[in-house]
Amino acid sequence: MGGSGLLWIGRALVLLQLVNGVLGWGKEGHYAICKIAEGYLTKDALAAVKELLPDSAEGDLANVCSWPDEIRHYYHWRWSSPLHYVDTPDFKCNYDYCRDCHDSAGHKDRCVTGAIYNYSMQLSAYQDSVSDVKYNLTEALMFLSHFIGDVHQPLHVGFTGDEGGNTIIVRWFRRKTNLHHVWDTMIIDSALKTFYGSDLTVMIQSIQKNITDGWANDISSWESCRYNLTICPNGYASESVCLACKFAYRNATPGTTLGDDYFLSRLPVVEKRLAQSGIRLAATLNRIFASQIKIAEA
Numbered sequence: 001m002g003g004s005g006l007l008w009i010g011r012a013l014v015l016l017q018l019v020n021g022v023l024g025w026g027k028e029g030h031y032a033i034c035k036i037a038e039g040y041l042t043k044d045a046l047a048a049v050k051e052l053l054p055d056s057a058e059g060d061l062a063n064v065c066s067w068p069d070e071i072r073h074y075y076h077w078r079w080s081s082p083l084h085y086v087d088t089p090d091f092k093c094n095y096d097y098c099r100d101c102h103d104s105a106g107h108k109d110r111c112v113t114g115a116i117y118n119y120s121m122q123l124s125a126y127q128d129s130v131s132d133v134k135y136n137l138t139e140a141l142m143f144l145s146h147f148i149g150d151v152h153q154p155l156h157v158g159f160t161g162d163e164g165g166n167t168i169i170v171r172w173f174r175r176k177t178n179l180h181h182v183w184d185t186m187i188i189d190s191a192l193k194t195f196y197g198s199d200l201t202v203m204i205q206s207i208q209k210n211i212t213d214g215w216a217n218d219i220s221s222w223e224s225c226r227y228n229l230t231i232c233p234n235g236y237a238s239e240s241v242c243l244a245c246k247f248a249y250r251n252a253t254p255g256t257t258l259g260d261d262y263f264l265s266r267l268p269v270v271e272k273r274l275a276q277s278g279i280r281l282a283a284t285l286n287r288i289f290a291s292q293i294k295i296a297e298a
């Protein structure tokens with residue numbers, strides 16, 4: 001047994017995680033996004049992140065980027081559940097903060113873009129003296145890192161009527177599931193098995209390679225916000241709902257079996273969204289933790 005036994009246990013754990021990853025991009029998606037982001041953090045941002053990370057992260061942001069999904073169903077955290085997504089009017093294929101950012105009871109700002117503003121604002125108090133900090137910035141960092149990922153998942157900005165694809169029952173190859181779950185987890189899961197030897201590290205490396213090669217000229221436009229704003233989640237949400245209409249909902253009506261055609265044409269969209277989330281998470285954290293220093297020096 002020895003080595004191969006351990007390897008087998010490792011595989012079984014990976015499989016278990018794949019089965020368990022249910023909400024928002026799955027565990028793998030969020031891990032990949034934060035891993036990519038880590039490579040683009042400035043020295044100041046990295047220092048702030050390291051200081052804020054909980055012990056359970058073991059110094060690695062990627063290890064806690066699924067935390068908001070893990071806690072959202074506990075009673076104490078149930079209020080955070082609507083913060084993972086924003087629903088938009090059926091078949092409109094556009095997004096508007098004032099119209100769309102509310103929970104199902106109509107409470108304003110309770111949606112993923114509202115939460116990104118909220119937790120960015122909290123983190124911008126990082127340099128203030130501890131007594132002025134009202135919020136738990138460890139939580140703010142984990143929420144922000146997670147939600148910048150979620151807002152890039154096209155069906156997290158899907159239609160109200162089908163709950164972002166959650167009520168659209170389809171088959172993914174032979175397995176019965178829903179369209180939302182296909183985009184959170186199944187496309188990534190199938191890509192891992194088919195193209196990356198079930199090794200998430202290999203998948204992340206090949207996305208990183210595209211960032212430095214094919215997409216190199218796009219990076220600065222991904223990073224920047226209009227009017228030099230520090231954060232710009234509304235633009236990401238608008239992109240997502242366009243992608244939802246163009247790729248996620250198309251040819252995926254209830255009862256459809258999704259197979260190779262759908263998988264192979266949608267995978268590049270998913271991989272690019274993971275890349276964009278990672279780059280934008282890093283750019284956002286860099287700006288949040290840099291503007292601090294400037295204010296402090298002024």
Ligand SMILES: *[C@@H]1O[C@H](CO)[C@@H](O)[C@H](O)[C@H]1NC(C)=O
Nearest residue numbers: 083109110111114115118135
């Ligand atoms: C903002 O963050 C606080 C602390 O986590 C939370 O209580 C509040 O519900 C959040 N609001 C939004 C809109 O994210």
Ligand SMILES: *[C@@H]1O[C@H](CO)[C@@H](O)[C@H](O)[C@H]1NC(C)=O
Nearest residue numbers: 054135136137138139140142
């Ligand atoms: C901040 O939040 C983390 C995660 O929920 C928790 O472990 C920690 O105890 C909190 N810190 C404070 C000072 O409440």
Ligand SMILES: *[C@@H]1O[C@H](CO)[C@@H](O)[C@H](O)[C@H]1NC(C)=O
Nearest residue numbers: 206207210214267268271272
């Ligand atoms: C890399 O970019 C190429 C060309 O755009 C694309 O076909 C491929 O799917 C991308 N791979 C990854 C891992 O992003």
Ligand SMILES: *[C@@H]1O[C@H](CO)[C@@H](O)[C@H](O)[C@H]1NC(C)=O
Nearest residue numbers: 223224225226227228229230
């Ligand atoms: C944004 O910032 C850059 C660099 O600081 C500056 O060159 C540019 O003029 C700014 N653009 C706007 C619209 O303020």
Ligand SMILES: [Zn+2]
Nearest residue numbers: 023024084150
């Ligand atoms: Zn989520």
